[in-house]
Structure formats: structure tokens, C-alpha cells
Amino acid sequence: MSHFSYQDGVLCAEHTPLTQIARQFGSPTYIYSKAALVENFSSYADACKKHGRTDDTALVCYSVKSNSNLAVLQLLGKLGSGFDIVSGGELLRVLAAGGSPRKVIFSGVGKSREEMQLALSHDILCFNVESIPELHRLNEVAGEMGKRASVSLRVNPNVDAKTHPYISTGLKDNKFGVAYEDALTTYRVASALPNISVVGIDCHIGSQLLDDAPLLEAVDKLIELIDALAAEGIVIHHLDIGGGIGINYDNDKPVAVGDYLARVFAKVDAWRAKNHAGAPIKVLFEPGRSIVGNAGILLTEVQYIKHGETKNFAIVDAAMNDLMRPAMYEAWHGVQPVLQRHVAAQTYDVVGPVCESGDWLARSRELAIQEGDLLAIMSAGAYGMTMSSNYNTRGRAAEVMVDGATVHLIRKRELASDLFALETLLP
Incomplete structure (x- = not known):
């Protein structure tokens, strides 16, 4: 309605x-509209439950940059949302709204030392790291604080999101992420650093996507990379596929969230059934626009x-x-x-x-x-x-x-x- x-x-x-x-x-x-916010978030949460995902195997991390009002964050936090942040200020907003730092992932290409210190002091869930220089800085800051920083690498899969150039983030000429061809090398660097703990892999190819085909293509490329990492003894515990699902602005027909998540979970389950045993990999999402x-x-x-x-x-x-x-x-x-x-x-x-x-x-x-x-x-x-x-x-x-x-x-x-x-x- x-x-x-x-x-x-x-x-x-x-x-x-x-x-x-x-x-x-x-x-x-x-x-x-509070009712609209609840309904939109529930489209993600309900799809996770429908496919047997619990808090241990799926986490919806609302993208704070889309709308960071404290009341919006408070409402979503009470519904069980995690949070995707891109600045120290956004972390402070999440905390002020009562959000759990253990459900916070920190994205962005230019994290400062002070922002890293703030996030480490609150024991956030994960840093989405976007370059080797950032890895070295985070390792240094964590060492100074006597901590180990949990990281996933944001991998740029070079997938065309077919959206506006300003909000397309997954191509080679975008500033975001580690190039797919360089990902293995970067993971090797990360795994060798004493104050870094590799826990995940991440991508985000853009926003206002009406078709989920580019997103699913990106998932396939990340799964291939997870297998390559496993062959080198680097174990990935979570797969973060970002956000990007569009909304209706002008008679647009975006893919239904439940249908998209069903296809993601099907890919992940088929891959695990074929190649892996043990605990299922945790799947993270970073929706923003599609919620607010x-x-x-x-x-x-x-x-x-x-x-x-x-x-x-x-x-x-x-x-x-x-x-x-x-x-x-x-x-x-x-x-x-x-x-x-x-x-x-x-x-x-x-x-x-x-x-x-x-x-x-x-x-x-x-x-x-x-x-x-x-x-x-x-x-x-x-x-x-x-x-x-x-x-x-x-x-x-x-x-x-x-x-x-x-x-x-x-x-x-x-x-x-x-x-x-x-x-x-x-x-």
C-alpha cells in the first residue's frame, strides 16, 4: 500500500x-512514514527468515548515509538492523540512537586514524578495507591500541551496474575497492599483518539498480574468489554483497527484495552444498534507499x-x-x-x-x-x-x-x- x-x-x-x-x-x-520504514525493513528481515537465516547467518546493515536521523536509526535498530557507516560521525549517530557497535560495518575509502581509533574502541563488527595503504594504517593503529581489527576487503568486481555514473561504484575506473585482479595479493598482505584478522569479503557495485542481474553476477565473482582464498588457507566467514536495490521514482519497476534475496541465498546454498561442509557462511546486506x-x-x-x-x-x-x-x-x-x-x-x-x-x-x-x-x-x-x-x-x-x-x-x-x-x- x-x-x-x-x-x-x-x-x-x-x-x-x-x-x-x-x-x-x-x-x-x-x-x-514509520509504517513504510517498518514495512521496507521487514521485506529484508522476512526474506532472511523465510530462507532459514538467523542472526548468525544473515545480517541486514542499513546504510546510514541514506538517511541518518537518530529516530530513523533508533527505529531500525529496534527492528534488529545492523548499520553500514562511512564516517566516525555516523558511528557516533548509531551509538546515540542505541545501535549496537557489534552490528556495525565501517566502509569508505578514506578512513582517518582518529576514525579507526574510535571504531576499534567500540569493538565494531568489521572494517570494509579498500586499499593496501588502508590495511597498513589500520594494522598500525590496532597495534598501538593492543587490538586486532576484523576486516573484509571490498573487492571491485568490475560489474556494470547500469545506473547513473555518479552512483556506479563497481567498475575499474571507480575509486572504490580493490581491483578483482589484485584481490588475492591484497588478502595475502592482510593475512600476514599481526594486528589484522581477515573475516569477510565485500562488494558494492552501485545503487538504484532495478534489475538484480548485475548484483548476482557480482556474487558469482565473489564466490569464485572465496574458493581461491580457501585454497591458500584464508578462510572467509562472511559474504557482504552491499546494497543497491532501487525504488520507484517514475513508474520504475525494481526487483522485489524477497525475490532478489531468494536468488542470493540459492546461489550461496548451492555453492556450499557442492564444495563445503561445516557452518554456513554469513551473508550481509547494506540496503539504504530501498528502506527509506x-x-x-x-x-x-x-x-x-x-x-x-x-x-x-x-x-x-x-x-x-x-x-x-x-x-x-x-x-x-x-x-x-x-x-x-x-x-x-x-x-x-x-x-x-x-x-x-x-x-x-x-x-x-x-x-x-x-x-x-x-x-x-x-x-x-x-x-x-x-x-x-x-x-x-x-x-x-x-x-x-x-x-x-x-x-x-x-x-x-x-x-x-x-x-x-x-x-x-x-x-
Whole structure:
């Protein structure tokens, strides 16, 4: 079911009219549906249970970078989620939200010494290491702390995810991971380091994948590599296949999560039955967008209707600093008027007040609107608030969580004074 739908001509989040949320919290405001978040996470958890996976043999590690609000992390943690982080700050967010560090995997190509120290001090589950220099630094830091760092290597399988170049991460010319051809050599280096414990193998080829064929191709390549490592006495205990499953932005038809996980587990089980005995290998997933993307919208108010010679503009109070994806990727987001007006629609570009020609949220949309109307920018739960900025000294939007008829403020709107509170005047 859709958790954002019209009721009596008014767009609602679950059972709450967006007009009510605007009156209470203003705009622009990010609105998340608790029911949608639970449903989306459960699609992963239920598929794991259906195929006999327990916490010891499967772990869903939510990708914190997609939406890092503490309430979102808290909710997912209570549902049993682990967390995929890419910075020390994200680790601190997970801890502040009550998440377990033993369910945290630390990805990213540029981990600092301080971030390594922080993660080791909290005994996280695993570092996803992306280069030999990073291995040596982590070995050094762990030795200084009297610890052994558990690592998996992020292997770049050179699989084309067939997605936007900015979010494709598994090709040879991407900055991520260890080249597939260099993986054996890198694992040999890792296994010889005194303060490193090799526990897994990892890959992530990109995001917004509608077809799971590239992901399954990557799984095959990782399984081949696990066998090659076993021949050298290097035992892999978990297989982390990353995230990447897409969502519906514009009549997209992403693969069903349950179908995708079933095919992954079938491959893993067939490989183990043929070649191995003993405990099954643990399978890790790193979903982000597929959990939060369609669970959130951005509410904004039309400030002006501007009719031009070749275009009409709906100038709203949200902008590229609030939702960067259209300006950055030319991403498509649905736009729905909160109030359904029974008048002739016109074609508008929906644009913001930021002083950039690239400040647009949607182009060429048929809308029946007038000044003062509210618009909902759909499918904005992922990479919306986390990519927002204070450009033009604009405070970031408020965030709310809707739980049935109850609305919780989970992040206050920033004030201008908040933005320069850390700055000082010269004497």
C-alpha cells in the first residue's frame, strides 16, 4: 500500500493530512512514514527468515548515509538492523540512537586514524578495507591500541551496474575497492599483518539498480574468489554483497527484495552444498534507499507563480540545498499537490529561491496549483536531508515522523543564528 495517499482530496501521510503538518511545523519539512520504514525493513528481515537465516547467518546493515536521523536509526535498530557507516560521525549517530557497535560495518575509502581509533574502541563488527595503504594504517593503529581489527576487503568486481555514473561504484575506473585482479595479493598482505584478522569479503557495485542481474553476477565473482582464498588457507566467514536495490521514482519497476534475496541465498546454498561442509557462511546486506527512499517526502509551499515566455515557474520555499538530487544527478522526483484542485493544469518547472540556475526540483510538470498551495516532492526519504546544506545561509528543513495519527518532530528547523553560532568576529 502507499503510505502517502489522498483522502477526501487532501494528500495524507498515513492518516495525517499534510495541511495539518504544514500548519504545525511549517515548510519545507521532511516527512517520514514509520509504517513504510517498518514495512521496507521487514521485506529484508522476512526474506532472511523465510530462507532459514538467523542472526548468525544473515545480517541486514542499513546504510546510514541514506538517511541518518537518530529516530530513523533508533527505529531500525529496534527492528534488529545492523548499520553500514562511512564516517566516525555516523558511528557516533548509531551509538546515540542505541545501535549496537557489534552490528556495525565501517566502509569508505578514506578512513582517518582518529576514525579507526574510535571504531576499534567500540569493538565494531568489521572494517570494509579498500586499499593496501588502508590495511597498513589500520594494522598500525590496532597495534598501538593492543587490538586486532576484523576486516573484509571490498573487492571491485568490475560489474556494470547500469545506473547513473555518479552512483556506479563497481567498475575499474571507480575509486572504490580493490581491483578483482589484485584481490588475492591484497588478502595475502592482510593475512600476514599481526594486528589484522581477515573475516569477510565485500562488494558494492552501485545503487538504484532495478534489475538484480548485475548484483548476482557480482556474487558469482565473489564466490569464485572465496574458493581461491580457501585454497591458500584464508578462510572467509562472511559474504557482504552491499546494497543497491532501487525504488520507484517514475513508474520504475525494481526487483522485489524477497525475490532478489531468494536468488542470493540459492546461489550461496548451492555453492556450499557442492564444495563445503561445516557452518554456513554469513551473508550481509547494506540496503539504504530501498528502506527509506519511498518512506519520505519533502513538503514545500508555492511562493509565487511566474509565467514566462517559454516556461512557467512554480517558485517554492524548498531548494537545491534541501534536496540536491535533481541538481546533482538530474534525478526525477514525483510532485503531488497536497490539495486536489478541479481546474485546468498548466506545465511548470518547480524551482527554489537559491541564486543558481541549477536550483530546480522538477521540470515540465502538469500541475493545478496557485500561490500558497503545498506540494509534496515524493520519494525523498533517501539522500535528501543527508545531502542538504546551508547554501545561501538557509537553515535546513525540519523532519517529522508520522505514526498513524501521531506526528513526532524528530529534528527542529535550523535558525539563521544556528548557522553562524560557531563563527567569531575579528577583534
